[in-house]
Amino acid sequence: MVKKKTNIGRVWGVIAIVIIIVACLISLVPYLWTALSGFKFRTDILSTTPKIFFTPTLDNFPEAFIHSGFGKFLKNSVVVAVCTTVLCMLVGVPCSYAFSRFYIAGKKQLYFFFLTTRMAPGVAVALPLYLIFAKIGILGSIPAVILAHCTFIASFVIYVMRTFFDDIPRELDNAALVDGYSEWGAFWHVIVPIVTPGIASTALLSFIFSWNEMMFALILGGANAKTLPAAFTGLVTPHGTFWGQLCAAAFVVTLPIIILATFLQKYLIRGLSMGAVKG
Amino acid sequence: MRLSKHKGFNLWTLPAIILTAFVSFLPFLIMIWNSFFDKSYTKISAGTFIGFENYRTAMADPPFLGAIANTAKIIIVALPIEFLLGLFIAVLLSQHMKMRKFVVPIIIIPMIIAPTVVGLIWGLNLNPNYGPVGILFRNMGIAPEGLLASEKTALATIIGIDIWQWTPFMFLLFFAGLCGLPSAPLEAAAVDGASNWQVLKRITLPGLKPIFVTAFLLRFTDVYKIFDVIWITTVGGPGNTTESMSTFGYRANFLYWHIGYGAAVVMVIYLISELASTIFFNLTSGKKMENVM
Numbered sequence: 215m216v217k218k219k220t221n222i223g224r225v226w227g228v229i230a231i232v233i234i235i236v237a238c239l240i241s242l243v244p245y246l247w248t249a250l251s252g253f254k255f256r257t258d259i260l261s262t263t264p265k266i267f268f269t270p271t272l273d274n275f276p277e278a279f280i281h282s283g284f285g286k287f288l289k290n291s292v293v294v295a296v297c298t299t300v301l302c303m304l305v306g307v308p309c310s311y312a313f314s315r316f317y318i319a320g321k322k323q324l325y326f327f328f329l330t331t332r333m334a335p336g337v338a339v340a341l342p343l344y345l346i347f348a349k350i351g352i353l354g355s356i357p358a359v360i361l362a363h364c365t366f367i368a369s370f371v372i373y374v375m376r377t378f379f380d381d382i383p384r385e386l387d388n389a390a391l392v393d394g395y396s397e398w399g400a401f402w403h404v405i406v407p408i409v410t411p412g413i414a415s416t417a418l419l420s421f422i423f424s425w426n427e428m429m430f431a432l433i434l435g436g437a438n439a440k441t442l443p444a445a446f447t448g449l450v451t452p453h454g455t456f457w458g459q460l461c462a463a464a465f466v467v468t469l470p471i472i473i474l475a476t477f478l479q480k481y482l483i484r485g486l487s488m489g490a491v492k493g
Numbered sequence: 494m495r496l497s498k499h500k501g502f503n504l505w506t507l508p509a510i511i512l513t514a515f516v517s518f519l520p521f522l523i524m525i526w527n528s529f530f531d532k533s534y535t536k537i538s539a540g541t542f543i544g545f546e547n548y549r550t551a552m553a554d555p556p557f558l559g560a561i562a563n564t565a566k567i568i569i570v571a572l573p574i575e576f577l578l579g580l581f582i583a584v585l586l587s588q589h590m591k592m593r594k595f596v597v598p599i600i601i602i603p604m605i606i607a608p609t610v611v612g613l614i615w616g617l618n619l620n621p622n623y624g625p626v627g628i629l630f631r632n633m634g635i636a637p638e639g640l641l642a643s644e645k646t647a648l649a650t651i652i653g654i655d656i657w658q659w660t661p662f663m664f665l666l667f668f669a670g671l672c673g674l675p676s677a678p679l680e681a682a683a684v685d686g687a688s689n690w691q692v693l694k695r696i697t698l699p700g701l702k703p704i705f706v707t708a709f710l711l712r713f714t715d716v717y718k719i720f721d722v723i724w725i726t727t728v729g730g731p732g733n734t735t736e737s738m739s740t741f742g743y744r745a746n747f748l749y750w751h752i753g754y755g756a757a758v759v760m761v762i763y764l765i766s767e768l769a770s771t772i773f774f775n776l777t778s779g780k781k782m783e784n785v786m
Binding site: 245324460 | 510517519520521524582598603609612614617623657662665726739763
């Protein structure tokens with residue numbers, strides 16, 4: 215009886231492992247196929263019998279990044295994602311600390327003010343932003359894209375960082391104040407060092423969100439300031455002449471994110487769940 | 494406990510308030526304002542006030558109603574499947590913890606890469622002439638012109654892509670939740686000789702309930718805005734079969750430049766989503782909305 219049960223258990227265990235591996239393959243293979251196509255000659259990509267083995271080429275990369283302008287878009291992506299992250303962290307972290315700690319007149323209304331901006335669909339603010347940016351003359355520039363990304367990333371930072379600050383006992387702040395630190399000093403010298411993992415987690419996700427965003431970059435960036443993800447629009451057609459270049463660019467735009475996420479895995483979950491799940 | 498007293502506008506919060514006011518709140522107000530005017534690109538500043546006329550037009554506009562229906566279909570079909578699949582894989586993996594180191598980074602690939610790349614991946618893989626998956630379906634006689642190009646299969650394919658893209662999100666949240674469950678009840682159950690199924694039903698799943706609510710809500714507030722993948726793969730076509738609320742809003746605003754009408758459309762989308770998530774949240778928990786979002 216006991217032996218039978220363990221046998222069934224073992225069979226289930228094997229089935230479970232097979233299912234997990236299949237799930238991994240489903241996630242990985244379509245991506246891998248696309249990434250590999252970035253190393254294929256045109257004839258191999260368009261071959262009617264999909265080619266797993268092929269003569270690799272690096273031609274698509276200079277073709278995409280030097281001749282087709284993806285290089286400029288890549289540079290835009292880096293500048294936009296870095297600046298958006300830094301800006302949103304600089305204004306967002308002190309703000310969420312204040313929300314976590316201080317008695318602020320009108321705090322509830324203020325918090326609500328930040329959160330309504332989260333719920334609005336991107337397309338809701340895109341057109342008014344377009345009109346505003348056109349008026350002040352920054353339409354189609356990198357600052358326009360950075361500011362647009364702040365519409366959803368700033369409130370994300372404020373919200374998630376608050377859950378990290380709320381986890382830190384207030385006694386620490388009070389002890390620092392008793393020790394003679396100013397409020398700012400207590401925040402900077404005592405709390406910030408403790409909350410560094412939270413800052414890393416929030417900054418990482420802010421970077422990924424900005425890096426991956428497409429609609430704002432497409433509308434507000436124009437031909438000069440659009441980022442890599444926005445550069446793909448209109449180029450994925452059934453007659454796709456550019457597959458090699460597109461796949462090469464897709465490989466380049468995804469690789470840093472996959473590497474970051476792999477090594478900083480434990481930092482992802484908290485932020486992705488808006489602080490609800492402590493990974 | 495010592496609490497400092499601060500006015501709402503102080504140096505801690507002021508930069509964030511100014512930034513948010515400028516990039517989110519002001520545009521949002523402008524949009525509400527615009528939605529009451531008869532504005533288009535040729536008369537941005539000269540539109541006349543027409544009250545709720547744009548809203549009335551929107552609610553009687555078949556393509557917009559179709560876009561709402563399509564989005565609802567995507568949500569109703571994709572969300573439960575993502576939820577169950579994600580939970581299933583998370584539970585399986587929680588029993589094989591040794592595998593997590595290499596399984597988690599691989600499984601989450603679809604959700605961390607740019608959505609436009611997801612669109613590109615499936616545009617390539619589903620191509621009926623040279624995409625491996627597309628060829629497979631063509632050989633089975635399903636949509637020989639391509640899954641994304643056929644009116645019958647395009648929306649189902651978009652749903653399939655969404656499931657591929659976002660099941661990992663559900664998985665990741667549930668898996669983290671499972672790892673965070675206290676181990677004492679599980680050990681007690683094992684001592685008492687409870688079966689795996691009993692443990693799952695009585696201890697594990699109830700323990701995950703708060704995460705279920707969060708995951709559903711976060712996914713909902715994301716999927717109702719679905720835009721990128723559709724815009725890359727089908728641009729709402731063929732016909733209007735894959736037009737979502739966001740692609741419709743985008744088209745009205747940025748292709749036709751119906752600024753007043755587009756603003757009303759976007760407002761309707763916003764109100765629908767606010768209403769749906771508030772109802773859902775009140776149904777599933779006693780907490781206030783702003784505590785989660």
